[in-house]
Amino acid sequence: MSARHGDDPGxxxxxxMINTYxxxxxxxxxxxxxxxxxxxxxxxxxxxxSGAPVIYVNDNFGQWRSxxxxxxxxxxxxxxxxxxxPVRPDDDSLFVVKARHSIFYETPLTYLLWELGVRxxxxxxxxxxxxxxYSALDAHIRHxxxxxxxxxxxxxxxxxxxxxxxxxxxxxxxxxxxxKDIGFGGGVATS
Amino acid sequence: MSARHGDDPGxxxxxxMINTYxxxxxxxxxxxxxxxxxxxxxxxxxxxxSGAPVIYVNDNFGQWRSxxxxxxxxxxxxxxxxxxxPVRPDDDSLFVVKARHSIFYETPLTYLLWELGVRxxxxxxxxxxxxxxYSALDAHIRHxxxxxxxxxxxxxxxxxxxxxxxxxxxxxxxxxxxxKDIGFGGGVATS
Amino acid sequence: MSARHGDDPGxxxxxxMINTYxxxxxxxxxxxxxxxxxxxxxxxxxxxxSGAPVIYVNDNFGQWRSxxxxxxxxxxxxxxxxxxxPVRPDDDSLFVVKARHSIFYETPLTYLLWELGVRxxxxxxxxxxxxxxYSALDAHIRHxxxxxxxxxxxxxxxxxxxxxxxxxxxxxxxxxxxxKDIGFGGGVATS
Amino acid sequence: MSARHGDDPGxxxxxxMINTYxxxxxxxxxxxxxxxxxxxxxxxxxxxxSGAPVIYVNDNFGQWRSxxxxxxxxxxxxxxxxxxxPVRPDDDSLFVVKARHSIFYETPLTYLLWELGVRxxxxxxxxxxxxxxYSALDAHIRHxxxxxxxxxxxxxxxxxxxxxxxxxxxxxxxxxxxxKDIGFGGGVATS
Numbered sequence: 001m002s003a004r005h006g007d008d009p010g011x012x013x014x015x016x017m018i019n020t021y022x023x024x025x026x027x028x029x030x031x032x033x034x035x036x037x038x039x040x041x042x043x044x045x046x047x048x049x050s051g052a053p054v055i056y057v058n059d060n061f062g063q064w065r066s067x068x069x070x071x072x073x074x075x076x077x078x079x080x081x082x083x084x085x086p087v088r089p090d091d092d093s094l095f096v097v098k099a100r101h102s103i104f105y106e107t108p109l110t111y112l113l114w115e116l117g118v119r120x121x122x123x124x125x126x127x128x129x130x131x132x133x134y135s136a137l138d139a140h141i142r143h144x145x146x147x148x149x150x151x152x153x154x155x156x157x158x159x160x161x162x163x164x165x166x167x168x169x170x171x172x173x174x175x176x177x178x179x180k181d182i183g184f185g186g187g188v189a190t191s
Numbered sequence: 192m193s194a195r196h197g198d199d200p201g202x203x204x205x206x207x208m209i210n211t212y213x214x215x216x217x218x219x220x221x222x223x224x225x226x227x228x229x230x231x232x233x234x235x236x237x238x239x240x241s242g243a244p245v246i247y248v249n250d251n252f253g254q255w256r257s258x259x260x261x262x263x264x265x266x267x268x269x270x271x272x273x274x275x276x277p278v279r280p281d282d283d284s285l286f287v288v289k290a291r292h293s294i295f296y297e298t299p300l301t302y303l304l305w306e307l308g309v310r311x312x313x314x315x316x317x318x319x320x321x322x323x324x325y326s327a328l329d330a331h332i333r334h335x336x337x338x339x340x341x342x343x344x345x346x347x348x349x350x351x352x353x354x355x356x357x358x359x360x361x362x363x364x365x366x367x368x369x370x371k372d373i374g375f376g377g378g379v380a381t382s
Numbered sequence: 383m384s385a386r387h388g389d390d391p392g393x394x395x396x397x398x399m400i401n402t403y404x405x406x407x408x409x410x411x412x413x414x415x416x417x418x419x420x421x422x423x424x425x426x427x428x429x430x431x432s433g434a435p436v437i438y439v440n441d442n443f444g445q446w447r448s449x450x451x452x453x454x455x456x457x458x459x460x461x462x463x464x465x466x467x468p469v470r471p472d473d474d475s476l477f478v479v480k481a482r483h484s485i486f487y488e489t490p491l492t493y494l495l496w497e498l499g500v501r502x503x504x505x506x507x508x509x510x511x512x513x514x515x516y517s518a519l520d521a522h523i524r525h526x527x528x529x530x531x532x533x534x535x536x537x538x539x540x541x542x543x544x545x546x547x548x549x550x551x552x553x554x555x556x557x558x559x560x561x562k563d564i565g566f567g568g569g570v571a572t573s
Numbered sequence: 574m575s576a577r578h579g580d581d582p583g584x585x586x587x588x589x590m591i592n593t594y595x596x597x598x599x600x601x602x603x604x605x606x607x608x609x610x611x612x613x614x615x616x617x618x619x620x621x622x623s624g625a626p627v628i629y630v631n632d633n634f635g636q637w638r639s640x641x642x643x644x645x646x647x648x649x650x651x652x653x654x655x656x657x658x659p660v661r662p663d664d665d666s667l668f669v670v671k672a673r674h675s676i677f678y679e680t681p682l683t684y685l686l687w688e689l690g691v692r693x694x695x696x697x698x699x700x701x702x703x704x705x706x707y708s709a710l711d712a713h714i715r716h717x718x719x720x721x722x723x724x725x726x727x728x729x730x731x732x733x734x735x736x737x738x739x740x741x742x743x744x745x746x747x748x749x750x751x752x753k754d755i756g757f758g759g760g761v762a763t764s
Binding site for chain 1: 251288289290291297298299300301302303
């Protein structure tokens with residue numbers, strides 16, 4: 001795959017960052033989110049600057065009212081707007097809601113990537129040892145070329161996050177890299 | 192299945208009725224849509240009155256910006272707002288976007304129905320010999336109990352619509368009925 | 383798609399022809415099967431001669447014992463071995479079992495075609511207005527280029543089969559052609 | 574889920590144990606396989622004795638020739654027949670081939686479990702931190718009740734296997750237990 005796609009920067013996928021952080025693991029998760037928000041902010045700026053597709057895939061948190069657009073508003077009205085504001089979608093962003101778990105499970109993401117002609121995805125967001133891991137698996141199984149930005153994915157349990165990154169690298173063929181090493185304007189430099 | 196679900200009215204599924212009618216087959220489709228809009232309007236009133244779930248599943252028409260809620264607005268701003276207004280979602284409606292074709296293909300509808308505990312769906316909308324047929328197939332394959340409201344589904348080609356209804360009845364185990372025979376408040380009377 | 387794949391003959395997909403014909407619609411189906419068996423026999427010879435992949439996708443008829451290989455044996459031991467023998471798999475054939483309905487639903491066919499590098503499928507077998515129609519839909523939704531061999535697909539209800547072929551042609555972008563017009567050795571001539 | 578399914582022993586799922594062990598990680602995997610084979614052998618005896626469904630889900634290793642039944646023969650003819658013989662399918666076993674990764678991905682397993690009325694699965698086989706983890710995720714996402722038999726799943730990397738078991742327990746709601754604590758005849762005792 002790598003050979004075929006070369007330096008194509010692919011699409012930047014932002015996972016579950018539109019969040020009120022009111023779920024039960026939020027306290028354990030927040031310190032890690034605070035660290036990744038600036039990195040994701042930079043990734044967004046780079047991707048937007050280069051014209052790469054930016055796709056948010058986000059839990060729906062309850063009701064399915066895709067006609068309301070209330071997801072971002074709810075997160076911005078929550079207690080952690082400071083963690084949502086810098087990474088929220090702009091007018092050009094694509095936005096897909098997911099039920100839970102993988103970004104591909106019962107979502108149109110496969111179709112959307114096909115429509116865009118994109119075969120490479122760069123993952124950031126949360127949670128490393130849960131949705132990010134499951135999404136990397138589902139991307140790999142669909143023959144997509146996967147990059148995971150290690151300092152732009154937030155975790156709950158550090159030792160499981162570390163294991164998840166190793167699983168993605170050795171078992172799912174993902175490239176694990178850091179935000180500063182990704183040049184959306186001129187290809188991807190892998191660590 | 193029928194025995195198990197008895198008179199459970201299930202969920203009313205409204206397919207592709209949020210529409211600007213600007214696609215190439217629109218002229219052929221519009222006369223049929225004009226006939227079904229009043230029937231769907233009545234179905235919506237009955238379902239809402241009885242507390243049955245109402246789920247819109249609608250083509251996305253282009254971009255995936257589920258954070259914007261622009262789909263209904265675009266349809267209401269189009270040349271056929273008279274066909275959209277009476278059947279548009281209210282605040283309690285659920286709304287799922289689909290890529291194309293079946294209401295189940297790469298959508299969270301299976302998950303949403305599971306979450307609601309619903310095993311029976313009543314289909315209305317458009318196009319009988321396309322999305323409605325494909326959706327009935329995908330509902331049947333998922334072991335859901337399917338009712339199709341014959342006078343609440345719009346077609347492009349009358350002879351193909353007739354064949355599609357017969358296929359749904361004899362090959363997909365669907366009940367084919369009319370709007371006046373469905374009592375969302377007190378079970379479903381089938382023709 | 384057509385432009386990209388040009389005269390690539392693709393894979394020949396033989397649907398549900400390994401059959402004991404003991405199901406309830408068998409009597410209505412058999413006359414049509416008798417007509418298509420010679421055409422499928424010729425298609426198989428042409429595809430095998432040209433080295434095109436031949437993939438059987440067949441209902442499993444009950445138990446899932448893919449380690450036993452009993453499906454062909456059971457069909458050959460049944461009352462209609464004359465309809466099975468000429469079209470049975472040889473040592474090079476690929477063979478995928480399906481649960482029911484579409485050749486893609488919960489089968490590895492998408493993966494298998496990807497592995498083979500095949501983006502075009504030519505469908506023959508049974509039943510035109512059921513599995514063949516559902517399979518054409520699922521192939522189309524997966525962006526495969528679909529050809530249906532009209533005189534190599536068997537039906538139960540002639541008027542539904544005719545409608546199904548028209549649906550596949552105008553709504554699912556399938557090429558409808560006849561066996562004599564397919565040249566597996568030198569591309570596909572469409573009617 | 575647990576409450577609903579109580580002591581229902583569910584189906585025993587044997588993952589990827591029909592194997593020639595010729596792949597690149599085999600040397601690292603074999604010591605662990607040697608330890609789990611006796612436990613799986615006991616689980617098989619218990620499940621068979623109690624009448625619980627036993628379902629093998631196995632990589633296909635190359636060609637798709639489900640009509641040949643050559644998978645078991647090939648494994649028995651390989652250099653590690655001693656690891657295959659004790660755990661091979663008997664005449665009552667169900668057997669499903671998978672493309673790779675999860676036992677659910679493009680396989681009829683969901684359908685088969687539905688047909689059997691089984692909502693609980695007990696997983697054993699290989700590799701803990703790969704197919705077993707992916708399969709537990711896909712079972713969880715399908716609302717199945719999952720038990721993983723810790724001493725009946727084989728690993729390549731012990732630290733990743735440990736992390737995978739923890740992920741399955743805390744993030745995927747799986748019960749992690751040992752072979753001696755499972756009573757297929759009289760419900761499941763969890764550790």
